[in-house]
Amino acid sequence: MEKITVLGAGSWGTALAIVLAENNHDCLLWSHRADQAIEITQNHTNKKYLPETTLPTNLRATSDLKEAIEHSQTIVLAVPTKGIREVCATINDYLSNPALIIHVSKGIEPDTFKRISEMIEEEISPSNLQEIVVLSGPSHAEEVVLQHPTTVTAACRDLTYAEKVQDLFMRSYFRVYSSSDVIGVEIGGALKNVIGLAAGVLAGLGYGDNAKAALITRGLTEITRLGDKMGANPRTFSGLSGIGDLIATCTSVHSRNWRAGNLLGKGYKLEQVLEEIGMVVEGVRTTKAAYQLSNHYHVPMPISTALYHVLFENEDPKTAVDSLMERSKKHEMEDLYEGHE
Numbered sequence: 001m002e003k004i005t006v007l008g009a010g011s012w013g014t015a016l017a018i019v020l021a022e023n024n025h026d027c028l029l030w031s032h033r034a035d036q037a038i039e040i041t042q043n044h045t046n047k048k049y050l051p052e053t054t055l056p057t058n059l060r061a062t063s064d065l066k067e068a069i070e071h072s073q074t075i076v077l078a079v080p081t082k083g084i085r086e087v088c089a090t091i092n093d094y095l096s097n098p099a100l101i102i103h104v105s106k107g108i109e110p111d112t113f114k115r116i117s118e119m120i121e122e123e124i125s126p127s128n129l130q131e132i133v134v135l136s137g138p139s140h141a142e143e144v145v146l147q148h149p150t151t152v153t154a155a156c157r158d159l160t161y162a163e164k165v166q167d168l169f170m171r172s173y174f175r176v177y178s179s180s181d182v183i184g185v186e187i188g189g190a191l192k193n194v195i196g197l198a199a200g201v202l203a204g205l206g207y208g209d210n211a212k213a214a215l216i217t218r219g220l221t222e223i224t225r226l227g228d229k230m231g232a233n234p235r236t237f238s239g240l241s242g243i244g245d246l247i248a249t250c251t252s253v254h255s256r257n258w259r260a261g262n263l264l265g266k267g268y269k270l271e272q273v274l275e276e277i278g279m280v281v282e283g284v285r286t287t288k289a290a291y292q293l294s295n296h297y298h299v300p301m302p303i304s305t306a307l308y309h310v311l312f313e314n315e316d317p318k319t320a321v322d323s324l325m326e327r328s329k330k331h332e333m334e335d336l337y338e339g340h341e
């Protein structure tokens with residue numbers, strides 16, 4: 001049994017805290033809302049994010065970040081990408097011993113192109129940092145709390161820590177694999193949200209399985225192409241954090257990104273869509289980052305680029321799909337044939 005702190009009491013932070021509490025760890029969940037922390041500790045519910053779920057009685061919550069950090073040196077970071085820097089900068093002030101940070105967020109910061117582990121390293125001083133592990137894969141919170149079989153990957157440059165995270169989380173319904181490819185696991189997790197949004201757009205336009213299969217396959221191609229340039233092991237993209245998460249997000253009714261895209265395809269405006277979903281839709285910001293990265297590395301990413309035009313330049317979704325389909329002919333394995341975009 002270990003003392004573990006989970007920062008972020010949204011759907012994912014809460015679902016993971018449940019797994020840890022069921023594994024008999026002394027788990028303290030931090031919410032930045034006092035009323036939510038009281039609800040979790042006293043009523044054993046988190047109605048806003050997991051309305052049907054009863055939480056284990058050994059799971060407590062606090063809204064005091066200092067108390068949460070003093071609780072343990074094993075910290076699961078489950079806040080949206082946009083909040084990572086702010087939360088890390090604050091906890092850096094409270095840390096008195098090097099912490100193991102396990103991050104579970106999926107995004108890339110626009111403009112800086114930083115992955116989550118890079119942002120953590122910039123905000124937490126080296127003396128306060130033991131290691132960073134990323135935990136990622138096809139894992140909707142709604143199904144984890146129902147104890148449906150789920151598989152994820154824990155990646156760290158030092159495999160010892162990835163294996164430690166495996167031991168903390170492994171449970172009959174929650175299987176964790178290890179990897180040392182932090183870059184690949186982070187890029188796969190972030191960019192699948194862009195393709196998931198696009199899959200929702202296609203569904204919203206009324207397109208079916210042919211279009212979905214094309215999108216997943218060609219989406220994986222552009223993720224792999226970029227990941228390769230950014231230093232990932234291309235094989236990682238055929239694993240859980242790559243194709244695995246891509247399938248889950250592009251085919252699931254639980255996916256916030258898919259649902260957001262679906263509404264966009266039906267003609268709703270982005271602001272309306274985000275209000276309707278009410279939870280973080282990471283793919284929106286990551287689409288901006290993907291578009292910028294595509295230009296920066298001169299890597300063709302036609303799907304991400306088309307989605308960027310829809311999200312940020314008001315392009316009509318149907319026109320964007322038509323433009324994608326009407327591009328010049330290509331070889332399917334175009335990366336082998338330079339000059340063929």
Ligand SMILES: NC(=O)C1=CN([C@@H]2O[C@H](COP(=O)(O)OP(=O)(O)OC[C@H]3O[C@@H](n4cnc5c(N)ncnc54)[C@H](O)[C@@H]3O)[C@@H](O)[C@H]2O)C=CC1
Binds near residue numbers: 008010078083087
């Ligand atoms: N929901 C899921 O099934 C999964 C989510 N993830 C990832 O986990 C991360 C968190 O997602 P969810 O839990 O789904 O989001 P959510 O929208 O359910 O909850 C986010 C939580 O973070 C809090 N929050 C927002 N901004 C904050 C800030 N600046 N500082 C502190 N707290 C802040 C919100 O109040 C809320 O409690 C995302 O990167 C997401 O991609 C990864 C795997 C599965």
Ligand SMILES: O=C(CO)COP(=O)(O)O
Binds near residue numbers: 138139193249256258
């Ligand atoms: O990352 C997830 C599942 O693996 C959650 O996806 P959404 O953010 O699209 O809901």
